[in-house]
Amino acid sequence: MDLLLVDDSKTMRLLVQRAIRQAGYRSLTVCEAENGADAIEKLKSVSPKLILSDWNMPEMSGIDFLKKIRSENNKTPFGFITSEASKEIKDMAMSNGANFLITKPFAPEDVQDALDPILGGA
């Protein structure tokens, strides 16, 4: 399993996967989770190469999810895909161990630019 995709919106999970395919990653295997708590459960049984997460989600937000897994020494590359675009949010993401932040709405090129350094290109 290559990617853990965490977003409470089914539509956004669909759009992200579409953008990933358009970015050339057609054979990427994806596991979906609806929020941070659900993702933590999923991580008990899968070891993704990359985690992509929304920021604002019910039950456990993206930043709380990131803090939790980093506190458990999970070093899986982590990126946010979020409508949160402020510098404050970007700084918070990076200082807590995120690798990148993509702002919604995004183009397949934005996804490709973020994924290539981590997954090594499609």
Next chain:
Amino acid sequence: MAEPTPFAITQLFGGLVGRNVTVTQVTKYLPNKVKQMYGTYLVKPMDSTRIVQADLPLLGSLAGCLLGLPSDAVKERVGAAEIEEGFRDAIHEVLNIASTIVSTEYRAVFQKMFADPVYLPSEAADTFKDPVYRNYFTIKVDGYEGGNFNILAPL
């Protein structure tokens, strides 16, 4: 309050749906006789509440574009007595992404979507009833139905 601009809204929704979107700011709100949807936003750090009031056919068009639905299918879903779950989720996401234009100077966090203002929480209801700032826009989506998009804010 810094005014949300038609340009910013055009960029946001045009980029979101990959179609030509035309946004015009109007001085007077002329309601269309269509269903409305309401999104509430918490603006940080003041914790004040702003509201988006938009025509359901417009939000449906943007959501339909996201899902790859043709215009006729969007109209069918918008006209249904109950909004189908997947379509509702896409409308919810449109309102979520709109948080970036609800406030141009502060961080706006999307809270919840409502189909009837009766159910707005008290602070949002106050903003809705007596907004200090009102920004009215009409939005056209190439090939799809457009509509009104209003941003209401307290002091």
